[in-house]
Amino acid sequence: MARFAIHTQALTKYWGEVVGVEALSLDVPEGEVFGFLGANGAGKTTTIRMLLDLVRPTSGTATVLGFDCQRQGLEVRGRVGYLPGEMPIYPELTGERYLTFLASLGARPPSRARLEFLFRRFDVSDLDLRRRMRDYSHGMKRKLGLIQALMTDAPVLILDEPTSGLDPLMIEAFSETIDELSQAGRTTIFMSSHILSEVDRVCRRIGLVRHGHLVAVRTLAELRSAAPRRVTIVFSQPVCADVPPIDGVVVVSREPTRWVLDVQGPLGRLVASLNGCPITDLSIAPFTLDDTILRLLGEQRS
Amino acid sequence: MIALVRRSFERVVRPLLAIGLLLSAFQIALIASASSIAADGDVAGLTRLVPGFLHKSLGLALVSFAGMTTIGFFDAVIVMIVVLFAIFLGTEPAADVEAGYVDLILARPLPRHWIVSRSVFLMTASVVALMLAMGLALWLALAWLAPSGAVWPQAGVVITMAAHLMMVSLSFGAAGLAAAAWAKRRGSAGLAVGVAALALYLLDFLATMWQPIAGLARVSPFHYFHGGDILAGTARAGLDFTVLGAITIGAIALAYWRHGRRDL
Numbered sequence: 001m002a003r004f005a006i007h008t009q010a011l012t013k014y015w016g017e018v019v020g021v022e023a024l025s026l027d028v029p030e031g032e033v034f035g036f037l038g039a040n041g042a043g044k045t046t047t048i049r050m051l052l053d054l055v056r057p058t059s060g061t062a063t064v065l066g067f068d069c070q071r072q073g074l075e076v077r078g079r080v081g082y083l084p085g086e087m088p089i090y091p092e093l094t095g096e097r098y099l100t101f102l103a104s105l106g107a108r109p110p111s112r113a114r115l116e117f118l119f120r121r122f123d124v125s126d127l128d129l130r131r132r133m134r135d136y137s138h139g140m141k142r143k144l145g146l147i148q149a150l151m152t153d154a155p156v157l158i159l160d161e162p163t164s165g166l167d168p169l170m171i172e173a174f175s176e177t178i179d180e181l182s183q184a185g186r187t188t189i190f191m192s193s194h195i196l197s198e199v200d201r202v203c204r205r206i207g208l209v210r211h212g213h214l215v216a217v218r219t220l221a222e223l224r225s226a227a228p229r230r231v232t233i234v235f236s237q238p239v240c241a242d243v244p245p246i247d248g249v250v251v252v253s254r255e256p257t258r259w260v261l262d263v264q265g266p267l268g269r270l271v272a273s274l275n276g277c278p279i280t281d282l283s284i285a286p287f288t289l290d291d292t293i294l295r296l297l298g299e300q301r302s
Numbered sequence: 303m304i305a306l307v308r309r310s311f312e313r314v315v316r317p318l319l320a321i322g323l324l325l326s327a328f329q330i331a332l333i334a335s336a337s338s339i340a341a342d343g344d345v346a347g348l349t350r351l352v353p354g355f356l357h358k359s360l361g362l363a364l365v366s367f368a369g370m371t372t373i374g375f376f377d378a379v380i381v382m383i384v385v386l387f388a389i390f391l392g393t394e395p396a397a398d399v400e401a402g403y404v405d406l407i408l409a410r411p412l413p414r415h416w417i418v419s420r421s422v423f424l425m426t427a428s429v430v431a432l433m434l435a436m437g438l439a440l441w442l443a444l445a446w447l448a449p450s451g452a453v454w455p456q457a458g459v460v461i462t463m464a465a466h467l468m469m470v471s472l473s474f475g476a477a478g479l480a481a482a483a484w485a486k487r488r489g490s491a492g493l494a495v496g497v498a499a500l501a502l503y504l505l506d507f508l509a510t511m512w513q514p515i516a517g518l519a520r521v522s523p524f525h526y527f528h529g530g531d532i533l534a535g536t537a538r539a540g541l542d543f544t545v546l547g548a549i550t551i552g553a554i555a556l557a558y559w560r561h562g563r564r565d566l
Binding site: 053077078082102107 | 414
């Protein structure tokens with residue numbers, strides 16, 4: 001039986017009458033890169049802050065590496081690297097002293113080699129480290145945030161909106177780092193985001209949260225296989241025949257010389273049914289996670 | 303814990319130094335002024351210049367050189383400066399929540415109560431440091447400026463004054479700490495306790511003039527610190543310290559209890 005790095009059971013948090021998170025049950029096996037998706041205010045950060053015992057659940061339980069997040073908070077937090085969604089800074093500190101201070105609070109001091117590696121990876125120079133944080137750009141603060149989360153080689157990383165404010169090069173550096181950690185297999189990564197392309201790039205599985213409820217947990221492979229592809233067929237002359245009734249084919253629009261269809265599953269039967277039609281062009285839009293997620297959210301809403 | 307205390311100390315060291323210098327400078331200026339009056343030989347004449355209702359609170363401070371030199375420990379403005387600074391220090395846990403520092407600090411394997419312990423330590427150490435600075439400034443100023451033959455204030459009186467000022471300040475600082483354990487903003491916790499401190503000071507002050515509310519003044523921590531009574535030797539220091547200590551310990555205990563249960 002796989003050991004779960006993160007396990008929540010009916011985790012619930014009410015803010016007065018407002019639902020923060022309700023009955024959220026989730027398992028993230030060790031070594032997985034898990035994306036936690038949802039719109040702003042969906043409950044992602046509340047869930048994360050309950051895992052870190054910063055917020056106390058109204059009911060339900062959460063464990064990290066088998067330790068109860070509330071009753072064994074110290075054990076949990078000693079094994080987690082955390083990037084907050086909004087990175088607090090001490091404006092009067094230099095970047096170097098900021099990291100030194102945070103390292104002094106941790107259970108394990110980071111190695112110099114690890115820090116040097118991260119500075120190189122995220123393009124942080126000695127000059128940057130000697131500047132006061134009040135002079136940092138938003139992106140620079142996020143880079144320091146990522147470094148402080150990654151510097152201790154914690155077995156569980158909890159990253160809240162990790163690429164927010166990063167430029168494309170740094171997003172790539174982040175993705176590369178996550179890939180390396182994932183391949184090494186020793187680190188479980190739980191990252192929240194509402195940027196779907198970022199999740200698509202690094203995660204193996206996603207959980208979708210909406211209005212405090214976990215509405216779906218899928219692997220990206222499952223999402224891809226279940227996702228309809230948009231097929232556009234252009235004819236050289238008007239075609240009067242109806243679109244053949246095939247399971248998994250939905251007509252989006254039908255004009256005499258142009259059909260737009262959403263096709264779920266294999267394309268073979270559709271292609272075979274078009275035999276003899278005057279086709280001049282056939283295009284298949286690639287799978288996008290955005291469409292699938294939006295469709296899942298739409299289904300939940302309806 | 304040391305790293306936490308050090309970080310917080312680094313953030314307050316400038317205001318602490320500024321207030322310490324201000325209060326020390328006031329002590330020196332006060333001694334210079336008292337020395338001047340003593341040199342003119344009309345110390346008791348000061349009493350005639352002060353409105354009658356202030357006599358109770360200032361008491362013997364106005365009739366001797368030694369008394370005048372202790373005003374720096376119980377003058378209303380001085381007391382409120384130290385009290386408000388203690389409240390400012392006590393409300394740091396709310397500032398940690400407001401600025402999001404708890405997300406950095408308590409995402410690491412630190413017990414929650416360290417946040418409160420750090421503020422208790424920093425608040426106590428800062429107030430003690432201010433008392434020491436004021437005492438040192440008083441002693442230096444006396445050595446430097448006091449006219450020859452002038453009678454210095456007794457060390458026991460000065461220590462009792464400083465201890466009362468420290469205990470009053472810590473009781474309000476602890477109240478600030480308790481308020482900060484509920485609040486998400488330092489401003490709201492500090493404002494609530496700061497306004498309460500002013501109101502309680504005024505209550506105690508009014509009670510010295512208006513007998514019907516004299517009993518009510520017992521709820522004010524300032525009721526347990528009357529410099530005039532200390533100078534006259536009529537202060538009940540044991541009772542004062544017991545009440546102020548109980549308020550301080552009770553408020554700190556409340557802060558620990560609440561901070562351990564709150565959402566950050």
